[in-house]
Amino acid sequence: MKNRNHKIKLSLAICTVISIFACSKDETTTNKDTTTTTTGVPVTSVVQSKYTSAVTISTSGNSITLKSNGTPDHVSPYYGVGHALYEAQMAGSTLNPGTIGVQNYAMTIPTNPVEATTKEVTALGAIGMALNGVPIYNDREGGNVPVDAGVLGSFDRAGAHPGPGNTYHYHCTGDFMGNDDAKLIGFLRDGFPIYARKDMDGSYPSNLDANGGHIGITADFSTAIYHYHASNTAYLGSRFYILKSGSYNGTKGTFTQ
Numbered sequence: 280m281k282n283r284n285h286k287i288k289l290s291l292a293i294c295t296v297i298s299i300f301a302c303s304k305d306e307t308t309t310n311k312d313t314t315t316t317t318t319g320v321p322v323t324s325v326v327q328s329k330y331t332s333a334v335t336i337s338t339s340g341n342s343i344t345l346k347s348n349g350t351p352d353h354v355s356p357y358y359g360v361g362h363a364l365y366e367a368q369m370a371g372s373t374l375n376p377g378t379i380g381v382q383n384y385a386m387t388i389p390t391n392p393v394e395a396t397t398k399e400v401t402a403l404g405a406i407g408m409a410l411n412g413v414p415i416y417n418d419r420e421g422g423n424v425p426v427d428a429g430v431l432g433s434f435d436r437a438g439a440h441p442g443p444g445n446t447y448h449y450h451c452t453g454d455f456m457g458n459d460d461a462k463l464i465g466f467l468r469d470g471f472p473i474y475a476r477k478d479m480d481g482s483y484p485s486n487l488d489a490n491g492g493h494i495g496i497t498a499d500f501s502t503a504i505y506h507y508h509a510s511n512t513a514y515l516g517s518r519f520y521i522l523k524s525g526s527y528n529g530t531k532g533t534f535t536q
């Protein structure tokens with residue numbers, strides 16, 4: 280009983296801290312938002328310079344289209360024995376029945392992403408594209424259920440695995456695209472960049488919103504821009520950190536395959 284009371288007190292204290300923090304955050308970001316939400320920070324030059332040559336980029340009006348075949352430029356057991364980029368699966372993990380298939384992806388994002396009035400929850404399937412052209416998925420699997428221990432066990436060192444149609448995709452940080460650092464991982468369909476677990480000053484961000492993002496400068500953007508970060512919580516106690524859960528901050532563009 281004593282322990283229970285203690286827990287209640289503790290959660291009240293946490294709630295109070297959160298609500299104070301939420302208020303102060305709203306106040307401090309109001310001024311910034313007037314510039315970032317009305318015109319948006321342009322992302323085209325960063326998109327053009329940071330995506331690898333595996334991604335073809337074109338612009339038209341206020342949108343950027345990124346095309347890729349979705350195959351990673353790093354080793355994976357899902358390439359299959361005999362492929363130049365094959366490596367054995369990690370000890371203790373398994374392989375699902377899929378392989379890495381060549382796809383025909385096209386993602387369209389705004390040149391100047393802005394915050395949406397109504398935030399749309401991310402759905403199953405591609406929610407973004409990593410710098411090497413591989414799709415980024417959220418924290419859910421078929422049936423729209425959170426990734427569980429069984430699914431985690433099918434990830435390769437990249438925090439990825441193939442889905443139906445041999446659609447290889449990232450759910451988590453891994454050994455190749457940024458993890459315990461401040462690397463740019465890619466862009467989500469709403470046009471906002473996603474970074475690994477740290478900010479450029481080497482700290483873990485402490486003021487992320489419910490969708491895993493905040494406004495600030497990065498190594499790529501000297502004007503403060505909304506950007507996502509990978510979760511800084513080891514998912515189910517594993518070696519992996521979820522890239523993105525929750526909603527888009529902006530309005531999502533198309534992702535076709």
Ligand SMILES: [Zn+2]
Pocket residue numbers: 416419420440441442448450
């Ligand atoms: Zn998956």
Ligand SMILES: [Zn+2]
Pocket residue numbers: 474477478484493495506508
């Ligand atoms: Zn940040």
